[in-house]
Amino acid sequence: MTGSRYRWFRVFKISGIHATLLAYSALVLFPILLVFMNSFKDQMAIFGEPLAPPTPETFSVDGYKTLFEIANFQHYFLNSLIVTTVSLVLIVFLGAMAGWALAEYEFKLNTFMAIYLALGIMVPIRLGTVGILRLMADWHLVNTLTALILVYTAMGLPLSIFILSRFFAQLPPDFKDAARIDGASEYRIFTLVLPLVRPALGTVAAISMIPVWNDLWFPLILAPSEKTKTIVLGAQVFLGQFLNDWQAVLAALSLAMIPAILLYMLFSKQLIRGLTAGAVK
Amino acid sequence: MRRKPFPWHITVFLAPAVLIYTLFMIYPMLASLKFSLYQSLDDGRQVFVAFGNYIKLLTDPNWKEPFWNAFWNNVVFFVIHMSLQNPIGLLLAVLLASNIRGAWIYRTIIFTPTILSVVLVGFAWKLILSPTWGIWFPLLDRLGLGDNEVAIALLGNESSALITLSLISVWQNIGIPMMLFLAALIRIPSELIEAAQVDGASSWRVFWRIQFPLIVPTVGIVAILTFIGNFNAFDLIYATQGALAGPNYSTDIMGTFFFRTFFGFQLRPGDPNMGATVAGMMLLIILAGVLLYLYGWQRRMEEVQF
Amino acid sequence: MFRRLTGALALAAFLMATFLxxxxxxxxxxxxxxxxxxxxxxxxxxxxxxxxxxxxxxxxxxxxxxxxxxxxxxxxxxxxxxxxxxxxxxxxxxxxxxxxxxxxxxxxxxxxxxxxxxxxxxxxxxxxxxxxxxxxxxVIHGFLYNKDLFDKYGFQPPKTWEEFIDLLGQMKKKAPALAPLVMGTKDQWEAATMGWHNIAPNYYGGEAGRRAFLAGKEGFHTDGFLKGFEALAQWAPYLPRGFKAVSYSDAQQLFTQGRGFIYPAGSWDIGVFHQMNPKLNMGAFKAPPPTGATKSYISDHxxxxxxxxxxxxxxxxxxxxxxxxxxxxxxxxxxxxxxxxxxxxxxxxxxxxxxxxxxxxxxxxxxxxFRMTYYKLSDQKPDAETDLWVASVNILNGNQTPEEAAKWIECRLSSWYQPHKHFHEELNCK
Known part of the structure; x- marks a missing residue:
């Protein structure tokens, strides 16, 4: 147990762990880097030497040029940004209000409401697509970003309420009681406690963001028009239209991946904290 | 608390969320279910047929075959996730939890595919496995598999297409079980593990005797999340194989079957009533899974736990 | 936080209003x-x-x-x-x-x-x-071929079906690295459209055959129609390596990059190929009729x-x-x-x-x-056109023999298409 044998065993074990994790990381990064790298090469080099990085002779950004000439990627990006931002604000804010009500007040329907709202965590909203499409068509909301925002808000609220009500329930009562004695209204108290759960708000936003940003289903069905295409749908349609032009295809893939990766880097702290806090019960 | 005559503030706090949630989630779900009990006539009128559509789905050969085909394919899809994604995710989590340097770098990298759109991931893998691009064939040739009928057309063979797509999905989604397991592992007090190590227990023993029993509840959560996700999947198949989910419907799962039924395909128009019926069946399957989890698994967990 | 949130909300609403x-x-x-x-x-x-x-x-x-x-x-x-x-x-x-x-x-x-x-x-x-x-x-169906490759190996476009199959065999022998016939089955529709619809009219006799089929005198499992499936089955050995995973755009890519000899085409491909590779030297031949046939038919759709x-x-x-x-x-x-x-x-x-x-x-x-499954035969579910995709792919992939595929598709068609009702019983469809 003592001495060099143990140390050698430890070194061996740790290098084994690193080797496994390195190998898996390589498997993860390979396809992403491959696509990204080849998007900067000319058609000949893409097919001739797919594994070689671009050289001055093979370097080309024609794919990106086609992309900007034909498809309106800036516009798709803006749509995705609007839909995601507004949905997240609504999910977090309305979720906090409802979560607060469920955690703070005792009323007759409390348990019923909690269960009713939690149903949405277990049942995927897609199964109501037929109803959603008819509702949106009746209200003339098809092909508007509003339709997407409403659906994503409804989709994100159950989890948001669930997580936030747990956080609100953990707040120490002294603070709230002190405020109440000072004669603060319930609304005022809510604005006072909201900053206390800020990390939780960030977590909810980070967790809710991925499915909203990456969704293909609802943009495809509810808002497929050129004006309202999100970046994922835009990329999907573009990929379908330019199957022959690999430079453009690889450029489109890269360009659609980059915003997601940037967002991830920006929010990874909240996201990982959210996941590792056991938030998804 | 609990002193005002009518709790207006509670209504104000709850109303917006409940309203949006009811209007755009619960109501459409119920409307879809109702819609599945009707059939439209040629002149556009709707007639009530009770469970006629469900009976048709389960007995009419034109519906029964594709339905059960999609169902069993979906089961295979789920089983592959359960037997690969979750154990590998657990393994990665255990390795990451073992206090090595740079763990956060590995963690960040491995989670990356999870945040990417399924469309992009599916398309990128389709290109890599494509016979036209010089990546897959040279690799096979080097491995001596160049003549293997299945390996050279992974997405084109009935025997391999569904498995290949499941593996792509595992590749993408492994970050989620990894993170959840990691969270559970980190919460285990380190004294417990150190004490066992001092007693001379091997890592293997430490894992099975101490770590695993404590993360069993997470195993259940991961399983039910995987189940819901898999029986609701659509994007990956649609992006790589198209709505016809070829070859010979071998990659057709509930999501693609629903899409084709609802929107139709090629020369055939869609059937919204039958589409709603398929969605109703999916709801039933998912609810069955969830109830099984809540009443079977979680009940027992509560007994086991302190 | 509250103020910041409402601020963000207002900004987003403003953006949306100006945008929409x-x-x-x-x-x-x-x-x-x-x-x-x-x-x-x-x-x-x-x-x-x-x-x-x-x-x-x-x-x-x-x-x-x-x-x-x-x-x-x-x-x-x-x-x-x-x-x-x-x-x-x-x-x-x-x-x-x-x-x-x-x-x-x-x-x-x-x-x-x-x-x-x-x-x-x-x-x-x-x-x-x-x-x-x-x-x-x-659009008209036919075959495009790479003229430079034909010249290099001394091949001539075939006149009859038998010559065609023979030629494909020679190609496989003389140039094993190149695909004799560039088509895949991944996207499914090419197998039916560039395959069956392209070559089958020569076997079932064009318009006359199509009318006989509509009237219920012929079915997918009889005479010329079955021969069409059998002819298609002969292609399987000459398709590109990994053809089951070759999509339509993959096939276009392979042919324009000079990695195959012959491409079963729709005439619409001509313009696309000019764009993809302006230097490609292409020729064309029509679907070769079987030896001894007095008439030849093309799909002009x-x-x-x-x-x-x-x-x-x-x-x-x-x-x-x-x-x-x-x-x-x-x-x-x-x-x-x-x-x-x-x-x-x-x-x-x-x-x-x-x-x-x-x-x-x-x-x-x-x-x-024109493509026979488009008229009447796809008016109800299961529609003959989608089934033809699946059947053609199954034949080329080797999952069904031509007879099995023909029987399968006829059974499905005759389940609803009244003039074919008698086939449903003759074939013992379940």
């Missing part, structure tokens, strides 16, 4: 189509030519993947989000759209007299009284037309565009900008592309017929 409220000064006409390959040409050639006459109408060509076009269009029409102009598939699909009120009648459109009844038949009601799409072009969405808010502008489609100017432009789409107008039009001309010349030597 943006009014269009020009009249905008959106075209739904499946011709994704032609996107650049519409943008650079066809729409600018139209805008010379009507500078105030902004035309947007918004195509969807061919395999998804019908489904996506249906969903958009249902939701009321479809474009102003709808590119029409021939026969049943468009008839159904017209019957559901998704296509406006166009009998009174000025310029409709520029088309023969033959051209209009694919987009008229069964009694011929109403036409609801402006015919644009037909009314393929593409354009109709008006009655829900269009810019119907006037859209009609202007449709009118322009009936002119000689458009016919000439379209036929030459997209070699391989043969305009259906009455005018005499010169097509400059030699390969497209080769296709056109077969009309003199062969009898034309």
């Amino acid at each position: 409220g943006g009014a269009f000064a020009k009249q905008q006409v959106i075209i739904e189509s499946w011709r994704t390959d032609d996107l650049k040409l519409w943008k650079d050639v066809i729409i600018p030519a139209f805008n010379k006459h009507y500078p105030d109408i902004e035309v947007i060509f918004a195509p969807t993947n061919p395999a998804e076009y019908n489904a996506v269009l249906d969903s958009k029409l249902q939701a009321g989000t479809a474009g102003d102009l709808i590119t029409c598939r021939p026969f049943g699909k468009s008839l159904e759209l017209y019957n559901k009120g998704h296509l406006a009648p166009l009998n009174d459109l000025p310029g409709m007299e520029n088309f023969t009844d033959f051209a209009k038949v694919a987009w008229s009601t069964d009694d011929g009284s109403v036409t609801y799409c402006v015919p644009m072009a037909s 009314q393929d593409i037309a354009m109709g008006l969405n009655p829900a269009s808010k810019n119907a006037d502008a859209a009609k202007k565009f449709l009118e322009w489609l009936t002119t000689k100017e458009f016919a000439e432009l379209y036929g030459n900008a997209l070699p391989g789409f043969f305009p259906l107008h009455n005018f005499n039009i010169t097509i400059s592309d030699p390969v497209a001309n080769e296709f056109l010349s077969w009309r003199q030597t062969s009898e034309g017929t």
Whole structure:
């Protein structure tokens, strides 16, 4: 147990762990880097030497040029940004209000409401697509970003309420009681406690963001028009239209991946904290 | 608390969320279910047929075959996730939890595919496995598999297409079980593990005797999340194989079957009533899974736990 | 936090309002189509030519993947989000759209007299009284081959089916690294369209065979129709390596990169290939008839037309565009900008592309017929066209013998198609 044998065993074990994790990381990064790298090469080099990085002779950004000439990627990006931002604000804010009500007040329907709202965590909203499409068509909301925002808000609220009500329930009562004695209204108290759960708000936003940003289903069905295409749908349609032009295809893939990766880097702290806090019960 | 005559503030706090949630989630779900009990006539009128559509789905050969085909394919899809994604995710989590340097770098990298759109991931893998691009064939040739009928057309063979797509999905989604397991592992007090190590227990023993029993509840959560996700999947198949989910419907799962039924395909128009019926069946399957989890698994967990 | 949140909310609302409220000064006409390959040409050639006459109408060509076009269009029409102009598939699909009120009648459109009844038949009601799409072009099936590779190995285009199969065998022997026949089965429709629809008319006897089939005298499992499947099965050994995973665009890529000899084509591929590899030296031959056949048949299919969405808010502008489609100017432009789409107008039009001309010349030597599953046979579920995709793929992939595939598809068709009811019993379909 003592001495060099143990140390050698430890070194061996740790290098084994690193080797496994390195190998898996390589498997993860390979396809992403491959696509990204080849998007900067000319058609000949893409097919001739797919594994070689671009050289001055093979370097080309024609794919990106086609992309900007034909498809309106800036516009798709803006749509995705609007839909995601507004949905997240609504999910977090309305979720906090409802979560607060469920955690703070005792009323007759409390348990019923909690269960009713939690149903949405277990049942995927897609199964109501037929109803959603008819509702949106009746209200003339098809092909508007509003339709997407409403659906994503409804989709994100159950989890948001669930997580936030747990956080609100953990707040120490002294603070709230002190405020109440000072004669603060319930609304005022809510604005006072909201900053206390800020990390939780960030977590909810980070967790809710991925499915909203990456969704293909609802943009495809509810808002497929050129004006309202999100970046994922835009990329999907573009990929379908330019199957022959690999430079453009690889450029489109890269360009659609980059915003997601940037967002991830920006929010990874909240996201990982959210996941590792056991938030998804 | 609990002193005002009518709790207006509670209504104000709850109303917006409940309203949006009811209007755009619960109501459409119920409307879809109702819609599945009707059939439209040629002149556009709707007639009530009770469970006629469900009976048709389960007995009419034109519906029964594709339905059960999609169902069993979906089961295979789920089983592959359960037997690969979750154990590998657990393994990665255990390795990451073992206090090595740079763990956060590995963690960040491995989670990356999870945040990417399924469309992009599916398309990128389709290109890599494509016979036209010089990546897959040279690799096979080097491995001596160049003549293997299945390996050279992974997405084109009935025997391999569904498995290949499941593996792509595992590749993408492994970050989620990894993170959840990691969270559970980190919460285990380190004294417990150190004490066992001092007693001379091997890592293997430490894992099975101490770590695993404590993360069993997470195993259940991961399983039910995987189940819901898999029986609701659509994007990956649609992006790589198209709505016809070829070859010979071998990659057709509930999501693609629903899409084709609802929107139709090629020369055939869609059937919204039958589409709603398929969605109703999916709801039933998912609810069955969830109830099984809540009443079977979680009940027992509560007994086991302190 | 609260203030910041409301601030963000207000900003987002403001962004949304300015964004959604943006009014269009020009009249905008959106075209739904499946011709994704032609996107650049519409943008650079066809729409600018139209805008010379009507500078105030902004035309947007918004195509969807061919395999998804019908489904996506249906969903958009249902939701009321479809474009102003709808590119029409021939026969049943468009008839159904017209019957559901998704296509406006166009009998009174000025310029409709520029088309023969033959051209209009694919987009008229069964009694011929109403036409609801402006015919644009037909497409012809055949085979494209790489002339340079043929010269290098000393091959000649085949005259008969037997020569064809023999040639494929020689190619496999002499140039094992190249694919004799460049086609895949991943996307499924090519196997039926470039495969069966291309070669089977020679076996079932074109129009006469098609009519006999409709009347219930022939089925997929009888005579010429079964022989069509058997002929298709002979292709399997000569398809590219990993052909089961080769998609349509993969096949286009392989052929234009010179990695195969022969490409079973639709004439629409000609223009695409010129774009993909301008240096490619192509020749063409028609589907070779079996030895001893007295007549040969080609698939000459009314393929593409354009109709008006009655829900269009810019119907006037859209009609202007449709009118322009009936002119000689458009016919000439379209036929030459997209070699391989043969305009259906009455005018005499010169097509400059030699390969497209080769296709056109077969009309003199062969009898034309359209893709048989499009008319009547796909009006109900299970539809013969989708089943034909699956059956053709199964035959080439080796999952079904031609007999099994023929029986399978006939059983499914005869389950609802009344004139074939007797086959349902004869074949012991369950």
